[in-house]
Amino acid sequence: MRELSANAITETVARLCITANTLLPQDVKDAITAARRSEPWPVAQEVLDRIIENDSIGGDIPICQDTGMACVFLEVGQEIHIIGDLSQAVDEGVRRGYTEGYLRKSVVADPLDRVNTGDNTPAMLYTRLVPGNQVKITVAPKGFGSENMSRIAMLKPSDGLAGVKAFVLDTVEQAGPNPCPPIVVGVGIGGTFDKCALLAKQALLREIGSHHPKAFYAALEEELLEKINDTGIGPQGFGGKTTALAVHIETLPTHIAGLPCAVNINCHVARHVSEVL
């Protein structure tokens, strides 16, 4: 059985925290550039130009000051033995990355007491066992301007497709300028209450503009994107065509009595970076 030291995971998480916060993924940059080309509204053009300028500054300054909660997704091969405490290793990686990278520490230890932990730990850690002998690490820092505009609904089966569409569009409408549009919209449909929310978050990790494997949901992604961009909210909410860069839908089987639907909104600083060990 292959062995991997927890230290290697710590070092990788630390590095990915810094990379994710300072380098925007190319697919997100391409999507913003494409949106700028097709944006007719002058105010919106100016906003998109400034966003493009911001994203090209690079170097060691974070793209956005909200360097987020560190959402860490681990796909752990069943045929690998990790030596050391895995979740401690991830937290140590976040601690090092956020300290050495001069990233903002935005985590409070207790949701009501609200004393800052000082090192951005703990990570929001998701582990999944997969076949193989490798570990895939994805770090996706999540800012709360957009997280706060996210919602979940336990719809009725009779609400159906129309109910799902209405809930997604209403969530975007209510968010308006708050989540820093242009946004990326992650939608989870099905599963249980908790799995549905996770689906919506995982949808944000997909390459911008990639589609659900089923043609039905791929078409729904396109339709919702078009409707969202017809709202006129526009970049920063100043009006315009570019309200969203993409809608990504993820689905799971669900119970005969339910139709959970979750919408996780990301801002245009849609950060995520992966590495395989």
Place this chain on the structure above:
Amino acid sequence: MAKYITAPLTLEVSRTLRAGESVYLTGTIYTARDAAHKRLCDLAAKGEPLPFPIEGSVIYYVGPTPARPGRPIGAAGPTTSYRMDAYAPTLLRLGELGMIGKGKRSQEVVDVMKATGAVYFGAIGGAGALLAQCVKSARLVCYEDLGAEAIRELKVENMPLTVVIDSLGNNLYETGRADYLRQYVHKNPMDAQAGPQL
């Protein structure tokens, strides 16, 4: 054409700014988020002096990333403003004339702005690296225990902002969207206000 304005603001200037205008702001501004606003309002409630001159002041809703050695500040884009809505009226009545943030404001805040002549500016959310370049120096004023949320005095140069809500209550979040829809989507803006049609 963009306007060039200076901070602290005067009523003569704040009252002439109109929603939708682009401005470049130069001068002295103060940072404060939720926790600092709460402390400022607690001081005001006790009738104690505030830790910086509030008359004409511009407050930037920002919690920057830590400054690297030799630099005044880290990434410094705006945070969402509605979390300050509970506190802003108190500071506006004490003479604050400008707020910099992003996102919607409450009707109460807009009503007080109309009464006092204040302006709400939008900075581009998510453009923290770009906005940091406008900050020439930063000095801790108070509440160091709040970390990124401490109050800092910033000297800024040509900070690019958009007037979102002016002292007459005009709101770019409403007018900009309606104007765009009228010209490019040919929809009744009232439909958009009521929510998307299915």
